[in-house]
Each structure stands twice: as C-alpha cells, then as structure tokens.
Amino acid sequence: MNQLLAYLTALIINVVAWNQLQTVQDQQLAILDVTQPGFVLGTHTSWDSEMLKYVDKQNSIGTDSPTDLVALSDIGYPYQFIRSYVLSDLTRLMNDARAAKLDMRIVSAFRSYDTQQSLFNSYAKRYGVTQANRFSALPGFSEHQLGTAIDFGNGHSTDLSDSFFYQPEGAWLFRNAYKYGFVMSYPKDKQTYTGYIFEPWHYRYVGVDNATALYNAGLTINEYSDREAQRLSQWLESARLVVGLDESLPVSRPILP
C-alpha cells in the first residue's frame, strides 16, 4: 500500500513537472516572467515578446514591418510614424517636455527596411562602411524598423550627436524617459555590448512598467533578454535535477518511477 502511495506521489510530481516544462518550452519566458521570483519584469502579467523583440547587429527582423503604424500628426509630425500603442505615452512625453519649457523634437521614428537601406548606404558613402556601422544599422537590423524607436532632438539642432546628452532635452530624457515607457538603447558605458556608439537621442518604447524596471536595474532591453535566457536555461537545468529527469531523454513525456 505504501509502495503504491509512493508510486502515485512520484507519478503526480513527475506529471506536474513535465507539464510545467512543457509550458515553459511552449511559452518560454512568458511563464517564468510571472512565476519566478527575482525577475526584473516580474510585475508583468503578460510578456509582450513583440515589445521586447531582440534586435541588434547580429539579430535581424528581416523585412518585417508593423501593421498598426499611426502618424504623429497630433504632436506635429504628420510624416513620422509609430506603432499605435506607443502614441499615448509619446504624446504625454512631448506635452510634459513642453510644459517643462523644453524644445523637444522628434527627428526620426519608424523607418522601413527600404528607408534604412538608403540611409545606411548614404552614411557608408560618406563615412565608409566600418564607421557607418558604428552609428547606423543595416536594413533589418534597426530598432527603428520595429516602429517603437524614436530619435529625439531639440530646436538647436537635429544633428544627432552626443552633445545632446548635455543639453536640457537630452538630460531630461535621460532622467525621465522611463516614466513614459522609453529606454535608452545605446548607453555610454555599454558600447562594447551594444556595438553602437553612445546615442543619447535614441530611445525605444517598451511600456512604462518594463522601462521602469530596466531603468532601476540599469539594463538595456537586450541585456535583460540575454540575462533571462541564461536564467531560463539554468532554471530548466535545476528543474531537471530536482525532478530527476533524464537529460538524455527528450522532454516529451513524464519519466515514471
């Protein structure tokens, strides 16, 4: 009887563990985001993989283009576009900046694959490919193609340079952008990691909760994703050890005692 009980308990534990692993495999970070303590973005109930999509010099989004782009007409930029869910926080940012007597401008928002291609080509022609690659992205590799990145500027100059950081608008963004859901993608001390020069004008929208968590943790979006991927693999490894899953077997069925 005791043996049967032990068998049934072990069976239940394994089935539960197996189901959890399946869920993790199916939804990947989604489940860990809300269930695992210590996750930076743990307050989120839904993981928006679209919002936190990994894009850098090695990871392309191909020719993808958002389908919900809206013009920034109401804030004075009828020819600039952004994904619809960014609009209200961006409008709030621009209004608050104006209320703070800042001359905040939007220099660039969504850029299509083709636009990025022409832009990179023109930089490459002017500065050479290697130099162009330090501040511009090849088509398919730009956060601007996501429709959630903005290059800010001010009335003095729309020429993007690191002096923007020391101007009132750049300094204000650095301190406040997260309150509107924006994160600086290419900070000064992370050039080796990002592959980009310091870009105090380039921010990407990830929602207020995400941006606040990242700002407090001092992480870029990609640093966070890398860290979580590592944590996920460690967690899966420890889950295997705890429930005694045989690593040589594919996790496709419960391992019975």
Ligand SMILES: [Zn+2]
């Ligand atoms: Zn940019």
